[in-house]
Amino acid sequence: MHRYRSHTCGELRASDVGTDVRLSGWLHNRRDLGGILFIDLRDHYGITQLVARPGTAGAEVLDKLSKETVVRIDGKVVSRGAENVNADLPTGEVEIEVGEVEVLGAAGPLPFTINAEDGVNEERRLEYRFLDLRRERMHRNIMLRSAVISAMRHKMTALGFNEMATPILAATSPEGARDFVVPSRLNPGKFYALPQAPQQFKQLLMISGFDRYFQIAPCFRDEDARADRSPGEFYQLDIEMSFVEQEDIFQPVEKLMTELFEEFGGGRHVTSPFPRIPFRESMLKYGNDKPDLRAKLELVDITDVFEGSEFKAFAGQHVRALPVPDVAGQSRKFFDGLGEYAVEHGAKGLAWIRVGEDGAFAGPIAKFLTEENVKVLTERLGLAAGHAVFFGAGEYDEVSKIMGAVRVEAAKRAGHFEEGVFRFCWIVDFPMYEKDEETGKIDFSHNPFSMPQGGLEALQTQDPLDVLGWQYDIVCNGIELSSGAIRNHEPEIMFKAFEVAGYDRETVEREFGGMLKAFRLGAPPHGGIAPGVDRIVMLLADEPNIRETIAFPLNGNAQDLMMGAPTELDETRLRELNIQLRKPVVAKGTEK
Incomplete structure (x- = not known):
């Protein structure tokens, strides 16, 4: 027999009655009924009830063990009898008469209970996240996330997309948020930026001739937390396509999202096709650009x-x-x-x-x-x-x-x-520019690298506030799942677009010279989008906070309470990286 188990804790059925088995798992719960111990043994796959009779070696050992201790038990599968069947468990028709017990991992006093949602505060849960993830709801959420990502990969490949990896250590990118930076030991005084998105790399893949790309991409933004946004790190289904117009992007993405939400949405109805709502219409009718159409x-x-x-x-x-x-x-x-x-x-x-x-x-x-x-x-x-x-x-x-x-x-x-539904829509026709009410300056309102509707002629002849971009968002139940655009791949249109916003040609060349070089050497029309994996799983799991669908999230202050990140570096490491710290000045009377 295997050293640790012959079966999992979710596997045994009435057909196994009479079988000698070995199970390993965590002591989930214990009940003492007149000296007879009933133990719920839990592993990744489910729960099996154990029964230990008074006076047996198994009962003596199990009676002294705390919850969440990891054990291996040997025993025989017996029928519970019709009156004791637990219809809520797949293993509810049987239980295990305990013979031998081996302690594999002892558990000390627990900071909170595992077998009940007892209202423990979030900071405590994140400090002991490995315990929190043992809870049924959290375990289910993380397994849902795994299944959704697996389905994404399968469906994207079936749609003719090729999965490719892009760099993590990169140059800063104009995504609009703060970068996380990494010092370069080999290039003193210089820094890499963790990618806010693989934007420039995926465009370069299109220019390289790969046609249809996707990636489950980690992205890093130094942003404040909120219910639908985790600080620091998040994942998105990054997509880019060549020789496409806006509707060519919508078709495969709409198919993908419909299938995902039908497969994992627990029977909730999914809008199809997704309505297209112009930005200005959305603002007037719904008060925002992420309308909850329920x-x-x-x-x-x-x-x-x-x-x-x-x-x-x-x-x-x-x-x-x-x-x-x-x-x-x-x-x-x-x-x-x-x-x-x-x-x-x-x-x-x-x-x-x-x-x-x-x-x-x-x-x-x-x-x-x-x-x-x-x-x-x-x-x-x-x-x-x-x-x-x-x-x-x-x-x-x-x-x-x-x-x-x-x-x-x-x-x-x-x-x-409407309850119990997923109401999707596309928000389209975003304005390319907006006016700063205080300065009167014209600036980009959304994505500066989008192709303007009407191209160069629109930029030359229209009021900037009337120019629309080939930009689009996908929204579900009032949550923005992603933004995307048909890219501006023509240098002269890009120069003019930035000129309207007050940037001279030299600045554009200096800041975006790498992309311009690629555009000048044969760039196809291309566009893409990047639905947020975390937000998709949050909706499917019907969770109000995105951290409930991430295995190891940071807290609202971008701290990992479990591992103690971020940490300070000692002087030796700082010297190796050619870094000298300048700590913030603390006003008198505010010291902690």
């Missing part, structure tokens, strides 16, 4: 309705309305609750009206509306008896953000929100 409500721009109005709260403001059907009969608590929610998201308040059975408007601002206002709002918003309308007013960006959040919350509270 909310079956839309915002309406009614700024023109109140131009010149004597109603001071709306006069001279950007005004957005949110019509909500079938809620006019709700209590005042419903309306006040949404108002409080809006205030929490930065609003000064939330104006509203409701439409009665006779079509008359009622509510706090109804008396300020003229007959013409009522007529236009009724027609524009499609109002009928039972509707309520919520209004936000202020600066465009501010109102968009606030009312975008109110839209989703109102849908949830009013029963206009």
Whole structure:
């Protein structure tokens, strides 16, 4: 028999009754019923119940062991009997009569329980992540991640893509975030940058003639943490294609995402095909460029309705309305609750009206509306008896953000929100440029290396704020999964695009000379995208925080509490790297 096991803890069935077996695993739980010990033994594959009778050698050993001790047991498979079957376990029809027990790895006092989600704080969980990963939910999430990545590789290969690796030690790249840098011992005073994305390398692979590339790529960005973004390191399914237009990118990616979410989404319905929503339309209807389409409500721009109005709260403001059907009969608590929610998201308040059975408007601002206002709002918003309308007013960006959040919350509270679905969309037609409100300077709004729609002619003849890029995002349930673009592969168009944003030719040559050299030696039209693996798994696992789907994440301060990273280097190592530290000055009275 094998030194450690003849079977796994998830393998035995009723057909194995009478078999002598050897199992190894962790002591998951223990129950003492009148001197008879019932032990749940756990390994990667599942749980098997052990039974140790009083007076046996096995019972004496098991009675003294703490939970999470690793043991090897020899015993015989017996039937539990119909009245004791555990239908929740695949092994629930059998148990093991324990004979010999060998301790393989003793466990001391545990910092938290493993066999229950007991509300331990996240810092503690990350400090003992190897224990946290033994929990069923975390183990399931990591195995889901493994299966999803495996499926990605299989599906991408089936779609005709070739998996290739790109460098980890590289030059800094213009991705918009801070780089993590690595000092070069052999090149004193110089640094590598860990790649924020393999952007330039994957484009160079297209210029090299490989046509269809993919990679499960590690990316490194020195960014602050948030629920859908892990600080430091993340993974993306990096994709690039040659001789393509925007729709040529959409087709294989849409097929891939649909199949992944149907396969691993637990039966939740997946949108197909994905709607294409222009950026400006998304901002107006949903208040942001990552709309949660599970909310079956839309915002309406009614700024023109109140131009010149004597109603001071709306006069001279950007005004957005949110019509909500079938809620006019709700209590005042419903309306006040949404108002409080809006205030929490930065609003000064939330104006509203409701439409009665006779079509008359009622509510706090109804008396300020003229007959013409009522007529236009009724027609524009499609109002009928039972509707309520919520209004936000202020600066465009501010109102968009606030009312975008109110839209989703109102849908949830009013029963206009779909549960158990994945609602995908493409956001397209991003503006190439935006104006800084303080300086008036024109700058890139999204990706400076995207091909402008209309090419060189658009850059030469259009107002920069009207120029659109061949840029696109894929969004699911209000989460941005990736950004992508058709690349600008023509040097003269690139020079002009940067000139519009205030960069002279010499600066572009100096900063991006390597790519320009490649573009001048036969570059095909190409484009790509990079869906985030971590966010995909977060959605599939129905987890609110991305760290719940990563085996060993950093905490919110970009620290590894388990391994103690980041660490200081001693003076010998610093000298070897030709580095002298300049520590930040600490103001008096703030020392720790």
